[in-house]
Amino acid sequence: MAEHPASAPMVVPADAPPVVEARGVATVFGKGRDAFTVHDNLDLTVRRGEILSLVGGSGTGKTVLLRHILGLTVPTRGSVTVLGQPATRLGGEGASARVGMLFQHGALFSAFNVLDNVAFALRELGTLPDDVIVDAALVKLRMVGLKAEHATRMPADLSGGMIKRAALARALIMDPPLLLLDEPTAGLDPSSSDEFCDLLRELHAALGLTVIMVTHDLDTLYALSTRVAVLAERRVIVSGTPQEVARFEHPFIDHFFLGERGRRAMAQPAAERPKEA
Structure with missing residues (x-):
């Protein structure tokens, strides 16, 4: 390394x-x-x-x-x-x-795209407008090395490394x-x-x-x-x-x-x- x-x-x-x-x-x-x-x-x-x-x-x-x-x-x-x-x-x-949790195989929701997976916890709170939630999710995706173009992809379309990164972004969304x-x-x-x-x-x-x-x-x-x-x-x-x-x-x-x-x-x-x- x-x-x-x-x-x-x-x-x-x-x-x-x-x-x-x-x-x-x-x-x-x-x-x-x-x-x-x-x-x-x-x-x-x-x-x-x-x-x-x-x-x-x-x-x-x-x-x-x-x-x-x-x-x-x-x-x-x-x-x-x-x-x-x-x-x-x-x-x-x-x-x-x-506490953020990164599961072994990512455990992304298969029916949600990457952005919706990352934004899930913030949306569940119900206290923020959606444009703020989307911006926060995009910031976390950039933080883990994913691009905005990856936000609309489904988990099935991601490589193993990208799944790990998307799952990490989801784990960190609430800081x-x-x-x-x-x-x-x-x-x-x-x-x-x-x-x-x-x-x-x-x-x-x-x-x-x-x-x-x-x-x-x-x-x-x-x-x-x-x-x-x-x-x-x-x-x-x-x-x-x-x-x-x-x-x-x-x-x-x-x-x-x-x-x-x-x-x-x-x-x-x-x-x-x-x-x-």
């Missing part, structure tokens, strides 16, 4: 206020003999300005944790707060104004301070993945975003993360910079970070990695 001097990520102060706090979270699905515990006494703090990557094996509850942060699901025990408020209040106060990314570069070819990482780095710095990202892609992780949290054994077993986490002794970490792909990703030029706090 080429160095991108104009988009160096923010340095996160050690005393930056928390944006997300999970304390003693337990998540149990089912009852009795059919009960399945996903999280047990999970703690996690995400501070303002971080790009935190969540990694873990299949079934460790990464996406479930994102749903707790969005307020879509409630832990069996424990608490999750977002911007100082219980995450469960997000729905009532307008989640999209506080939320917190952005959640679920496998942001999944399905993209290496060149498109590099370009999307550059875009995310630019937006993180320019908008002062706090980002929580679920990813299995080590190149993306090393390119963007200021911190990594590893989910295993039903909790966060370690968090720190990618380099710190890679030194933690655990079978998953050995396999994920120290295999051939991990060593290759770790060897990328230091100039391309986020600055540590």
